[in-house]
Amino acid sequence: MAWSPKSPEISARRARRLVLDMALIRAVDGVDVYLRCAMRKPTLIQDQALRSEIDRANRSVFKKIVAVENAIPDLDPLLIAMVAALVSWRNESAHVEADDGLSERHRAILEEGNADIASKFRGLDSNVMLRSYDAESPPTFKEVASFINASHHFIQDLEDQLFARIDPEIFLKQLVGVALQRRADGPSEGNGRSSKAAEIWGRAEDDRPRYVRSFLQHNGLTLERAKSGPSLKFKEETIKRLLSFNPKELGIWLQE
Known part of the structure; x- marks a missing residue:
């Protein structure tokens, strides 16, 4: 078995992009798995209206996130916007005809929260991130690491809110x-x-x-x-x- 690419540099860049894309996919899957588990008995999500919205979202993680955001207004909007960007970026890198693009509202939150994002995510520049997203460029390692961090904190915030609402x-x-x-x-x-x-x-x-x-x-x-x-x-x-x-x-x- 051997590896003999015509251009090792190009091959390495492709491999790097594949690894980063896979990291996005796993991060989104983590959020989706949490939501699906929270719907199973004994349920963390008891709100029937929210349960119906999540059911209607079917396999769309983006729509599930929006449903959660609408039902639980006390969630950190910056974390939601970061997770929305994560899901949108994953969708556009994995699906040619992805229709769950980043909303103007989430984009505005990311732009206006640039300083807070830099503080919470080790200097991440949300404006640079959005330009890369718009250009359909692959995410950088720093962006992927920040998305993973944001998804973990989003789930923690969501779980705190769900427990506060449980009967x-x-x-x-x-x-x-x-x-x-x-x-x-x-x-x-x-x-x-x-x-x-x-x-x-x-x-x-x-x-x-x-x-x-x-x-x-x-x-x-x-x-x-x-x-x-x-x-x-x-x-x-x-x-x-x-x-x-x-x-x-x-x-x-x-x-x-």
Whole structure:
């Protein structure tokens, strides 16, 4: 096996562009995967209107970002604009007829926030970045690194906002339902989930709380709230009810 290009310089430039384009694709995929996971039970995205907009976006990550931006106005507009630029650049480099170009609103945010961008992203010049984008040039290493950084902070900001909007009891119901279904290893229409619930909530009243607590802790709940990062706190009354349910009462609660 050998590598004998006619022009090593041209070949190296092509390889470099390929690597940078692939980095863009992976960064966009990371944002998309987070949004898809946030839609699955137990859902972080509980807002039905936002869920419908994301569903309508189908495979368009750009439209999903716009839907999130419209539904959650407290998100950092600079991070959203950077992620929008990331997705648009990826689309135009990967799809000849890409129609999700950078909007004038996002462009204005990037232009007006040039100083903040330079401060947050190690001297990145958003005006130079936009000129490269308009010229359909490949992104520089610095631009790609800044996009990846922005996507990470965007997801962190989004998760903080989503946790602030979550109904804890709905989340807990979904968590219990999903966890039981996983234990059952079968379709929810069958008796698998019910039998697994009976193994825990069908215990004697004195033993039941211990088994339920063990089940909850095994599925991510803790006695103390996390000191950093987003977290949920469930009402003591809700947990007491959950510990006291028999299998029939649990089934009714899960369907409420």
